Amino acid sequence: MKRRLLLLLPLLAFLALGGFLYQGLSMNPFERDSALMADPFPAFELTTLEDPSRTVDESLLRGEVTLVNVWGEWCPTCKQEMPQLLDLAERGVRLVGVDYKDTREKGRAFLAEFGNPFEVNVFDPDGDLGFELGVYGAPETFLVDAEGVIRYHHTGYIKPEDVREVILPEVERWRD
Amino acid sequence: MARLIRPLLAMLVLLPLLAQAGGIEVRRFEDPVLEQRYQSLTATLRCPKCQNQAIGDSDSPIAGDMRDRVYRLLQDGRSDKEILDFMVRRFGDYVLYNPRLEGRTLLLWGLPAALVLLGALVVALMVRARRRASARRLTAEERARLDALINPERNE
Structure with missing residues (x-):
């Protein structure tokens, strides 16, 4: 009897392999955790989109849970995402934008057209801050806690239902 | 004809350079x-x-x-x-x-080797078990039964 059961071993191994492969079918290869998870937000020193003479650095993100959204005028998905970001700002979430690989004129025109949910926008024309963040496309969103540590990373589009189902719970989680 | 082909060939040779410049x-x-x-x-x-x-x-x-x-x-x-x-x-x-060899990727690198070793172990055990079974001597009773099966008419 014991030997008979042993014969089932290859079948079990096959089922396990099949399980792994089946799981792979429903995984989105574009969604990966940021390498910076639980790391401090990278150091930077850049001007703001609003005021070329105002320089900001990573201390901008201390003191309050902040959602950092990397966007650009050239990015069509960012336009679709703006209503969700405005919604989040209305619900009391502090948002800081990173205008990624953009020009000042285009960036400002974008905010004038689609609304500005951001307390301030860091102007990153060469994508240096984006590179430090491991950003490989926009939009990407990072949740930074009051100590300036990255706690959550959202790759790509924030869907309308993500606001209540994903983003707000994460914000609440790191507020205390 | 040759006069036409030569510049064409030259262009073909240069084509990959263009692609690279893109x-x-x-x-x-x-x-x-x-x-x-x-x-x-x-x-x-x-x-x-x-x-x-x-x-x-x-x-x-x-x-x-x-x-x-x-x-x-x-x-x-x-x-x-x-x-x-x-x-x-x-x-x-x-x-x-x-991928680097580190704690998290140990399974990735080690599993194939571990499976080969496991397979070798299984084969070795099977061979040993079979050899032992075939080397076992028959009891007198078994031998008599075997004889009866091989030569049924002799005993009749």
């Missing part, structure tokens, strides 16, 4: 060793935006930025390991085509 920039290196290292690094780093392309083959903007950074770090005299670490720190293990 997406990916040409970088100049004083030191051929550095150039060799640049080529191998851009071939082993995976473009984070693309699903399966080295940064040396991709014309996505982020791949361009990464090649640029590899070039600058090489000029700074950084080692290959430092450059790979630099990229992994920002973009994660995803950018390594050759």
Whole structure:
């Protein structure tokens, strides 16, 4: 009897392999955790989109849970995402934008057209801050806690239902 | 006819050069060793935006930025390991085509070897079990039964 059961071993191994492969079918290869998870937000020193003479650095993100959204005028998905970001700002979430690989004129025109949910926008024309963040496309969103540590990373589009189902719970989680 | 073919052939030969000028920039290196290292690094780093392309083959903007950074770090005299670490720190293990041997990847590297060993063990055990079974002597009773089966008429 014991030997008979042993014969089932290859079948079990096959089922396990099949399980792994089946799981792979429903995984989105574009969604990966940021390498910076639980790391401090990278150091930077850049001007703001609003005021070329105002320089900001990573201390901008201390003191309050902040959602950092990397966007650009050239990015069509960012336009679709703006209503969700405005919604989040209305619900009391502090948002800081990173205008990624953009020009000042285009960036400002974008905010004038689609609304500005951001307390301030860091102007990153060469994508240096984006590179430090491991950003490989926009939009990407990072949740930074009051100590300036990255706690959550959202790759790509924030869907309308993500606001209540994903983003707000994460914000609440790191507020205390 | 030959007069027509020759310029056509020349154009065909030049065609790949045009293709290269399209997406990916040409970088100049004083030191051929550095150039060799640049080529191998851009071939082993995976473009984070693309699903399966080295940064040396991709014309996505982020791949361009990464090649640029590899070039600058090489000029700074950084080692290959430092450059790979630099990229992994920002973009994660995803950018390594050759996963590193570490705690998390031990299973990945060790499982095939472990399975081969397990298979060898199973085969060895089976061979041993079979040899023991065949080497066992028959009891007198079994031998009589065997004789009866082989030569039924002799006993009748």
